[in-house]
Amino acid sequence: MKGKTIVLGVIFGVIVYLILFTYVFGFSPFVTGSSQSKWIELELSREPKFSDTAICKECHYQLYTGMKNHSSVNCEACHGPGAEHTIKRSKDTIEINRSRDACLRCHMEIAGRNAVKVVNESHSTGILCVVCHNPHE
Ligand code: HEC
Ligand code: HEC
Ligand code: HEC
């Protein structure tokens, strides 16, 4: 009985040791140098999808300077990733979402949300928000 307890104790100790070293100290006997460099290589090979408002501004300057309400909101928060568009400059490389849901993502009344002005579903139900509100004003 005592021998079995000791064996179980040692197995438990080894498991704790592996978890600690893998997740707490970021070091694992299973992660070798080569798999780490392969991971870094893979990450570096990914094309960036997002650009930045500072870049959108270069070509859409008038629109950018006219913004007040949404001047703190990144263009790509509404228009989605725009890195490809900044190079191709075409309509099909950028998204325009006019749905109510696209606005309610940030403006829907939710308990605890108080950083932005909120409305609820009954606020002009059935009419697109952009009919009354210009998102670039
Ligand atoms: C290098 C210049 C350039 C940059 C940078 C640029 N755009 Fe554009 N954008 C254009 C041009 C040109 C058009 C008009 C395309 C057309 O009419 O065919 C356009 C059109 C658009 C449209 C309208 C698409 C439509 O369906 O009518 C949106 C939305 C847009 N851009 C958003 C952005 C955002 C967001 C960024 C930043 C991530 C950005 N643009 C950066 C040149 C640029
Ligand atoms: C709050 C969400 C939101 C933000 C932030 C936003 N847009 Fe828009 N954008 C829209 C919507 C919605 C439309 C479609 C408007 C309509 O049809 O009435 C649109 C339309 C456009 C258009 C094409 C029509 C037009 O009005 O000229 C361009 C270009 C554009 N946006 C560029 C930008 C750029 C550049 C930025 C950042 C400086 C930006 N948008 C920030 C939501 C947004
Ligand atoms: C990524 C989050 C985000 C999205 C998406 C968004 N907004 Fe906003 N909106 C903000 C922020 C931040 C402000 C500025 C803080 C405030 O006044 O609530 C703002 C302000 C506003 C205001 C001014 C409120 C006031 O009276 O002060 C209106 C109106 C508005 N947004 C309408 C819209 C519409 C319409 C859409 C969809 C096209 C939209 N928003 C999408 C974040 C967002």
Ligand code: HEC
């Ligand atoms: C029929 C026109 C109309 C439509 C559609 C509409 N709104 Fe409004 N909205 C208004 C008017 C008018 C006000 C200002 C009067 C008020 O505060 O009620 C307002 C106020 C707001 C405010 C500021 C609220 C505050 O506390 O000051 C926000 C945010 C807003 N709307 C977001 C939206 C969003 C998001 C949508 C779409 C889901 C939308 N609106 C659809 C007319 C409209």
